[in-house]
Amino acid sequence: MSVKNLFKELRDSDDTDINMTDKQISIISAAIEIFAEKGYSATSTSEIAKKAGVGEGTIFHHYKTKKDLLFAIPKYLSMLSFSKAFPNNISEIFEKPYERFEDLLRDVIQNRKKFVTENVILIKVLFQEFPFHPELRTKISQSILAPAMEKIIKVIDKYKEKGQIIDIPSNSIANLMFSSTFGYFFTHNILMIEFKWDGKDETDYLVQYIMNGIGKSS
Amino acid sequence: MSVKNLFKELRDSDDTDINMTDKQISIISAAIEIFAEKGYSATSTSEIAKKAGVGEGTIFHHYKTKKDLLFAIPKYLSMLSFSKAFPNNISEIFEKPYERFEDLLRDVIQNRKKFVTENVILIKVLFQEFPFHPELRTKISQSILAPAMEKIIKVIDKYKEKGQIIDIPSNSIANLMFSSTFGYFFTHNILMIEFKWDGKDETDYLVQYIMNGIGKSS
Amino acid sequence: MSVKNLFKELRDSDDTDINMTDKQISIISAAIEIFAEKGYSATSTSEIAKKAGVGEGTIFHHYKTKKDLLFAIPKYLSMLSFSKAFPNNISEIFEKPYERFEDLLRDVIQNRKKFVTENVILIKVLFQEFPFHPELRTKISQSILAPAMEKIIKVIDKYKEKGQIIDIPSNSIANLMFSSTFGYFFTHNILMIEFKWDGKDETDYLVQYIMNGIGKSS
Amino acid sequence: MSVKNLFKELRDSDDTDINMTDKQISIISAAIEIFAEKGYSATSTSEIAKKAGVGEGTIFHHYKTKKDLLFAIPKYLSMLSFSKAFPNNISEIFEKPYERFEDLLRDVIQNRKKFVTENVILIKVLFQEFPFHPELRTKISQSILAPAMEKIIKVIDKYKEKGQIIDIPSNSIANLMFSSTFGYFFTHNILMIEFKWDGKDETDYLVQYIMNGIGKSS
DNA sequence: TATGAATGAGGCTTCATTCAT
DNA sequence: AATGAATGAAGCCTCATTCAT
Numbered sequence: 027m028s029v030k031n032l033f034k035e036l037r038d039s040d041d042t043d044i045n046m047t048d049k050q051i052s053i054i055s056a057a058i059e060i061f062a063e064k065g066y067s068a069t070s071t072s073e074i075a076k077k078a079g080v081g082e083g084t085i086f087h088h089y090k091t092k093k094d095l096l097f098a099i100p101k102y103l104s105m106l107s108f109s110k111a112f113p114n115n116i117s118e119i120f121e122k123p124y125e126r127f128e129d130l131l132r133d134v135i136q137n138r139k140k141f142v143t144e145n146v147i148l149i150k151v152l153f154q155e156f157p158f159h160p161e162l163r164t165k166i167s168q169s170i171l172a173p174a175m176e177k178i179i180k181v182i183d184k185y186k187e188k189g190q191i192i193d194i195p196s197n198s199i200a201n202l203m204f205s206s207t208f209g210y211f212f213t214h215n216i217l218m219i220e221f222k223w224d225g226k227d228e229t230d231y232l233v234q235y236i237m238n239g240i241g242k243s244s
Numbered sequence: 245m246s247v248k249n250l251f252k253e254l255r256d257s258d259d260t261d262i263n264m265t266d267k268q269i270s271i272i273s274a275a276i277e278i279f280a281e282k283g284y285s286a287t288s289t290s291e292i293a294k295k296a297g298v299g300e301g302t303i304f305h306h307y308k309t310k311k312d313l314l315f316a317i318p319k320y321l322s323m324l325s326f327s328k329a330f331p332n333n334i335s336e337i338f339e340k341p342y343e344r345f346e347d348l349l350r351d352v353i354q355n356r357k358k359f360v361t362e363n364v365i366l367i368k369v370l371f372q373e374f375p376f377h378p379e380l381r382t383k384i385s386q387s388i389l390a391p392a393m394e395k396i397i398k399v400i401d402k403y404k405e406k407g408q409i410i411d412i413p414s415n416s417i418a419n420l421m422f423s424s425t426f427g428y429f430f431t432h433n434i435l436m437i438e439f440k441w442d443g444k445d446e447t448d449y450l451v452q453y454i455m456n457g458i459g460k461s462s
Numbered sequence: 463m464s465v466k467n468l469f470k471e472l473r474d475s476d477d478t479d480i481n482m483t484d485k486q487i488s489i490i491s492a493a494i495e496i497f498a499e500k501g502y503s504a505t506s507t508s509e510i511a512k513k514a515g516v517g518e519g520t521i522f523h524h525y526k527t528k529k530d531l532l533f534a535i536p537k538y539l540s541m542l543s544f545s546k547a548f549p550n551n552i553s554e555i556f557e558k559p560y561e562r563f564e565d566l567l568r569d570v571i572q573n574r575k576k577f578v579t580e581n582v583i584l585i586k587v588l589f590q591e592f593p594f595h596p597e598l599r600t601k602i603s604q605s606i607l608a609p610a611m612e613k614i615i616k617v618i619d620k621y622k623e624k625g626q627i628i629d630i631p632s633n634s635i636a637n638l639m640f641s642s643t644f645g646y647f648f649t650h651n652i653l654m655i656e657f658k659w660d661g662k663d664e665t666d667y668l669v670q671y672i673m674n675g676i677g678k679s680s
Numbered sequence: 681m682s683v684k685n686l687f688k689e690l691r692d693s694d695d696t697d698i699n700m701t702d703k704q705i706s707i708i709s710a711a712i713e714i715f716a717e718k719g720y721s722a723t724s725t726s727e728i729a730k731k732a733g734v735g736e737g738t739i740f741h742h743y744k745t746k747k748d749l750l751f752a753i754p755k756y757l758s759m760l761s762f763s764k765a766f767p768n769n770i771s772e773i774f775e776k777p778y779e780r781f782e783d784l785l786r787d788v789i790q791n792r793k794k795f796v797t798e799n800v801i802l803i804k805v806l807f808q809e810f811p812f813h814p815e816l817r818t819k820i821s822q823s824i825l826a827p828a829m830e831k832i833i834k835v836i837d838k839y840k841e842k843g844q845i846i847d848i849p850s851n852s853i854a855n856l857m858f859s860s861t862f863g864y865f866f867t868h869n870i871l872m873i874e875f876k877w878d879g880k881d882e883t884d885y886l887v888q889y890i891m892n893g894i895g896k897s898s
Numbered sequence: 899t900a901t902g903a904a905t906g907a908g909g910c911t912t913c914a915t916t917c918a919t
Numbered sequence: 920a921a922t923g924a925a926t927g928a929a930g931c932c933t934c935a936t937t938c939a940t
Contacts (some may be wrong), residue, residue: 047903049903049904063376064376065283065285065376066376067283067284067285067286068285068376068929070929071930071931071932072929072930080904080905081904081905081906082905082906082931082932083904083905083906083907083932083933084903084904084905085932085933086931086932086933087902087903087904087905088903090932091931091932092930092931092932150375153434154372154375156434157283157368157372157434158282158283158286171282199935202433202928205427205431206427208427208430208431209423209424209426209428209430209431210427211426212426212427212434213422213423213426213427214429216371216374216375216430231454231456231457232451232453234453234456235449235450235452235456238449238452238453239449265920267920267921288912288913288914289913289914289915290912290913290914297921298921298922299921299922300914300915300922300923300924301915301916301917301921301922301923301924302920302921302922302923303914304914304915304916305920305921305922308915309914309915310913310914310915477827483899485899485900500812501719501721501812502721502723503719503721503722505730506933506934506935507934507935507936508933508934508935516900517900517901517902518901518902518903518935518936519900519901519902519903519936519937519938520899520900520901520902521781521935522935522936522937523899523900523901526936527935527936528817528934528935528936553819562695569893586811589870590811592870593808593870594718594719594722607878640867641863641867642863644863644866644867645859645860645862645863645864645866645867646863647916648862648866649858649859649862649863651809652810652866665893667889667893668889670889670892671885671886671888671889671892674885674888674889675885687935701924703924703925724909724910725909725911726908726909726910734925735925735926735927736910736911736927737912737913737925737926738924738925738926739911740910740911740912740926741923741924741926742924744911745910745911746909746910746911772922784934812907817900824935839900
């Protein structure tokens with residue numbers, strides 16, 4: 027789905043509270059797409075305007091600076107991740123009652139892989155610019171990573187009580203889950219390396235790998 | 245070690261064939277450091293000149309365009325990786341006679357982790373710009389990835405013959421090794437996420453994870 | 463008194479014939495204040511709108527162009543100077559029967575000093591822009607300087623007839639009076655230089671200085 | 681004399697230490713002339729470039745910002761005022777041995793009037809922008825007003841000792857001298873009002889006016 | 899009447915690159 | 920080889936003004 031349509035769905039969904047005219051959507055969608063293609067710095071506002079079909083001045087009517095275009099993205103990605111109106115929102119998984127932590131883990135990892143695959147453009151832009159904009163790091167942390175971390179840790183604690191996980195900091199487990207998701211994203215979408223063998227996909231091995239480290243043999 | 249000194253060692257090493265004046269080294273070192281910090285596009289040649297301590301025009305005597313500065317990096321990184329004059333060159337490992345593939349695998353992964361840690365700046369620059377410059381992708385492939393891949397595959401084939409590895413394409417195994425190395429690099433150096441538990445570091449789990457997939461229970 | 467209140471008084475006074483809504487007053491008052499602070503050219507209409515508390519478009523319903531805001535000021539300053547509803551209007555002085563021209567002169571100078579002090583913002587704006595807008599010069603001449611000049615000359619003629627003033631062109635005398643008033647304004651309000659000595663203020667010396675030139679020893 | 685030639689003389693004079701290429705002189709001269717005509721804010725750098733006959737980028741090679749063009753002026757005006765290589769430099773007067781303070785005063789006032797008349801463009805620019813740029817006020821004070829004030833006060837003190845001046849703060853007298861010079865400048869060059877009568881020019885009346893206030897009847 | 903979205907022209911400034919010295 | 924003056928193209932952004940609502 028085009029970024030533009032993604033934003034329209036986001037705006038029109040009952041679960042989100044967004045007020046954007048079609049023109050505003052055109053602008054940010056065009057921006058994201060060119061940012062993904064050429065990088066933020068190498069993208070000119072005039073190019074964005076042309077692609078969005080608006081005057082260059084119009085961009086600055088809605089976003090005070092070029093940077094604001096970049097910094098607006100985390101908010102929308104956060105909505106895409108958590109809003110129940112979207113497939114691959116993570117919220118549902120955390121509400122399902124899993125018997126075994128291993129199954130939850132598998133679903134989370136697979137869900138996140140699907141999520142990054144389907145929102146690859148937004149995520150690409152954000153993590154390409156991640157090293158250069160401290161404020162962006164803060165925004166992403168606050169609007170995406172922190173809320174996700176919180177939920178994960180709560181779940182892990184639940185399965186610790188059930189005796190399925192050894193007593194190591196929930197932090198470390200959550201970190202590993204993140205790491206594997208991002209590792210997946212980078213090798214596939216940035217480096218574009220693909221691999222698969224003997225019928226199973228990496229996820230199975232990854233789950234096994236993690237459970238080796240944290241599982242309690244019952 | 246500073247990038248500048250790294251390049252001086254590279255030039256002065258007997259194992260490499262590089263002809264650079266101190267001024268040329270100053271220029272490319274300064275360029276790499278600022279590229280790493282702000283990104284290629286956001287770096288100006290005048291800033292490089294200032295940091296390198298040369299006149300603005302001097303840069304263009306040695307590199308016809310700004311892009312040439314970026315495109316020169318893969319060659320040097322390749323030397324750092326393969327030249328025997330450097331610690332953490334990968335060549336030595338492939339020449340050592342390992343009994344078990346698992347031990348080789350562990351050493352390779354640890355060697356590459358050290359390598360990326362010690363050459364973090366050069367690698368950062370290259371992979372930050374990787375998505376935006378097709379020619380750069382080609383250069384990296386040809387000067388770094390392909391030769392490495394070739395060596396790895398040769399080794400895997402050897403251990404296949406020894407019956408330590410199941411019969412799946414050597415390609416897939418090599419890819420997985422890359423993927424884990426780069427996954428490590430990105431989560432640690434770009435996302436700056438660190439994790440570790442129960443005394444062992446990730447490498448052990450990662451080796452186990454890979455061996456689960458490819459090892460033959462003897 | 464704030465410029466805004468000044469304009470409200472101007473509108474509500476019986477002696478003037480002005481039809482302005484509160485919004486219009488807000489606009490021109492805001493404009494004048496920012497013009498005085500940053501100069502006409504450096505002031506943006508959007509800034510005026512914000513300070514006036516109106517929409518950006520509203521300004522242009524009342525004033526076709528930004529220049530019109532500037533060109534509207536002389537009319538109001540003229541009213542403030544001549545309308546009998548205001549303290550420091552000059553009209554009253556010219557109607558009072560002075561025995562000696564020297565006393566009239568002293569009162570005129572003092573009155574004008576008070577006037578510029580109290581309407582410093584409007585005058586500042588006008589004379590800061592004076593050199594750059596020929597039409598403004600015309601407007602000020604017609605609505606302020608010319609009527610004032612006319613009155614002064616009439617008075618001077620009267621005292622010439624009384625034999626208190628030597629027979630030089632009344633023009634020259636009037637010019638000198640202007641010059642001294644504006645000199646006062648600029649040194650005090652633009653250059654912000656203050657001086658005073660031996661208890662008397664400048665006015666006394668100034669009157670003496672003028673009378674030296676034009677007075678007839680009786 | 682054109683501003684450009686003025687700057688060339690300034691550069692080539694032995695008494696000043698200025699290093700400017702012809703192009704730099706073209707730039708600042710063009711800037712000053714247009715600033716005087718339209719005001720600093722209303723002048724565009726592209727207009728300056730065109731008038732100076734250089735590329736727009738060249739301006740910024742020599743002056744980092746447009747403001748720097750304005751802020752460079754005080755230094756040159758100061759040189760014009762004090763450097764002995766120029767007619768109407770004030771330094772010479774302060775070195776001449778006058779019998780009577782009154783004669784010194786007359787010469788100073790006449791010298792300054794000539795000076796402002798001949799450097800009218802530079803002074804116009806500076807004092808037009810005076811109200812809008814606090815840093816400019818500082819610069820002018822430090823490079824022009826303060827040194828001048830210092831010299832004047834020293835001289836006044838000398839004539840106080842000689843018993844020609846009453847004992848009031850030398851400050852006040854100096855202020856009055858400034859005020860009259862600037863009053864003259866503004867009424868003549870900004871307001872463009874001229875007056876003269878009975879053969880004498882204003883200076884005579886002004887000197888008399890000042891001496892009335894400060895002179896001691898011997 | 900009042901608004902604020904929309905905009906093209908133009909403003910200041912940066913930049914990679916050229917070239918005379 | 921080394922420099923830095925010179926520059927036009929382009930970049931980001933501001934602005935006065937228009938217009939549909």
